[in-house]
Amino acid sequence: xxxxxxxxxxxxxxxxxxxxxxxxxxxxxxxxxxxxxxxxxxxxxxxxxxxxxxxxxxxxxxxxxxxxxxxxxxxxxxxxxxxxxxxxxxxxxxxxxxxxxxxxxxxxxxxx
Amino acid sequence: xxxxxxxxxxxxxxxxxxxxxxxxxxxxxxxxxxxxxxxxxxxxxxxxxxxxxxxxxxxxxxxxxxxxxxxxxxxxxxxxxxxxxxxxxxxxxxxxxxxxxxxxxxxxxxxxxx
Numbered sequence: 001x002x003x004x005x006x007x008x009x010x011x012x013x014x015x016x017x018x019x020x021x022x023x024x025x026x027x028x029x030x031x032x033x034x035x036x037x038x039x040x041x042x043x044x045x046x047x048x049x050x051x052x053x054x055x056x057x058x059x060x061x062x063x064x065x066x067x068x069x070x071x072x073x074x075x076x077x078x079x080x081x082x083x084x085x086x087x088x089x090x091x092x093x094x095x096x097x098x099x100x101x102x103x104x105x106x107x108x109x110x111x112x
Numbered sequence: 113x114x115x116x117x118x119x120x121x122x123x124x125x126x127x128x129x130x131x132x133x134x135x136x137x138x139x140x141x142x143x144x145x146x147x148x149x150x151x152x153x154x155x156x157x158x159x160x161x162x163x164x165x166x167x168x169x170x171x172x173x174x175x176x177x178x179x180x181x182x183x184x185x186x187x188x189x190x191x192x193x194x195x196x197x198x199x200x201x202x203x204x205x206x207x208x209x210x211x212x213x214x215x216x217x218x219x220x221x222x223x224x225x226x
Binding site: 031033041042044045059101106 | 205
């Protein structure tokens with residue numbers, strides 16, 4: 001059982017470049033989430049998808065877009081990367097309301 | 113949204129001692145709380161949860177206490193082991209909305225001294 005798989009694990013971008021972070025889960029969970037983790041700031045919610053076909057903004061959505069491709073996959077896109085988006089990005093999924101998350105192992109992104 | 117905060121950013125304990133990690137939350141509407149453990153280079157891992165209709169919940173070597181009166185959450189780890197060294201986050205679920213969104217504190221780094 002893979003759980004939540006994120007790709008790539010590491011990425012370096014130049015300012016203004018675009019990229020898509022991929023996330024897939026094999027647990028048949030309904031909800032999926034993208035968080036970013038910065039030193040001293042914990043995890044902050046970027047976007048989430050409560051169910052297939054829906055997406056909503058979280059705390060820090062500016063500069064990002066998401067796509068819930070199907071029940072398994074939820075991607076995060078940076079259209080024009082900025083140094084402020086240097087962070088570790090985590091994807092998570094949950095079965096339903098009032099259940100904990102299963103997290104992926106993260107993508108470490110550096111924007112220079 | 114309102115954020116969860118932690119009292120202490122770092123904690124060092126001797127191997128075999130008990131550890132207590134504290135967390136303050138500010139939203140009285142939060143109805144579900146989770147403690148996560150994050151080891152270096154890994155994603156957070158679920159430890160234990162508690163719902164707002166409970167005051168205490170026990171797992172294997174871990175206990176979570178919830179005091180709704182003062183909006184305080186704590187994680188107790190019994191007989192702390194070197195493998196417990198990690199960053200611990202509390203997360204609150206404020207309810208409502210269409211999803212299952214959690215808001216995380218900044219974390220407490222636990223170091224176990226052999």
